[in-house]
Amino acid sequence: MEKGIMKDRKIEIHPSEKRLSIRFKIPGATVCYQKKTWLFQKNSFDEEFCPLLDISRGGMKIASRKKLKPGNKVKLQLSIPGERAPLVLVGQVRWSSVYENEVFKYQNGIQFNAYGDKKNQNYPGNLVKIISLEQKFVDGEIDLSTPGEDYEVEDSKTDQQD
Numbered sequence: 001m002e003k004g005i006m007k008d009r010k011i012e013i014h015p016s017e018k019r020l021s022i023r024f025k026i027p028g029a030t031v032c033y034q035k036k037t038w039l040f041q042k043n044s045f046d047e048e049f050c051p052l053l054d055i056s057r058g059g060m061k062i063a064s065r066k067k068l069k070p071g072n073k074v075k076l077q078l079s080i081p082g083e084r085a086p087l088v089l090v091g092q093v094r095w096s097s098v099y100e101n102e103v104f105k106y107q108n109g110i111q112f113n114a115y116g117d118k119k120n121q122n123y124p125g126n127l128v129k130i131i132s133l134e135q136k137f138v139d140g141e142i143d144l145s146t147p148g149e150d151y152e153v154e155d156s157k158t159d160q161q162d
Contacts, residue, residue, distance in 0.1 A: 027085040028081040029050075031062045036073040036090075045077070051104060052078065057130050059091060059111040063104035068093045082135070087129060089113075089122050114131060132133045 029052040032045040046066070053061040060076070068074070070093050078087040091112040099107035113120055115127045 007114050019116070019149075021058050022134060022138055023054040023056045023061075024134055026052055026080055026133060028135055030079050031060070032077040032086075033062070033064075033068075034075045035068075036075060053107060055130065055133070057112075057127060057134070059094070059109060061107060061109050063099050063101060064108055065104055066108050067106045068096050068108045070095055076110065089125050089126055090120060091122075 030049045031052050032048040033050065036044045047064055050065075051063045053063055055061075055078075060078070060156045072093045074091055074093060076087075076091060078089065080086070089112055091110045093108055094111045095109045096106055099105060113122055115122045115124045117124070
């Protein structure tokens with residue numbers, strides 16, 4: 001194949017199919033979140049028991065009483081019925097909008113940080129857990145052989161220079 005031939009070729013993805021990771025619901029799952037601040041590190045959550053609306057390998061959508069500001073970094077604690085320990089994840093608020101609910105007025109999209117062993121990355125075992133939850137809660141067959149493009153997995157060895 002001649003160099004540069006694929007360069008001019010564009011792949012179209014229908015807007016409704018932008019995400020390659022499957023979104024799924026976990027009945028009864030809740031999220032506690034804590035906005036990360038640099039000046040004052042507190043040990044309590046800003047809001048607790050927010051309903052998880054959906055989750056994927058790369059992020060989640062939650063309902064909340066308070067509006068979250070896009071760009072805010074957050075620490076999340078995902079509690080799943082029947083699981084002993086919650087999943088602790090870090091990410092960034094990507095969007096927030098009004099949610100038609102009497103108690104939870106907002107819905108918020110949160111993108112997870114990359115999975116890896118560096119500071120501010122998510123524990124790689126959490127990705128494995130999310131994939132197992134995906135298999136449990138999604139109907140139909142799923143192709144797990146190709147990772148989705150809406151999440152990142154970094155290898156700590158790739159940053160080493162020769």
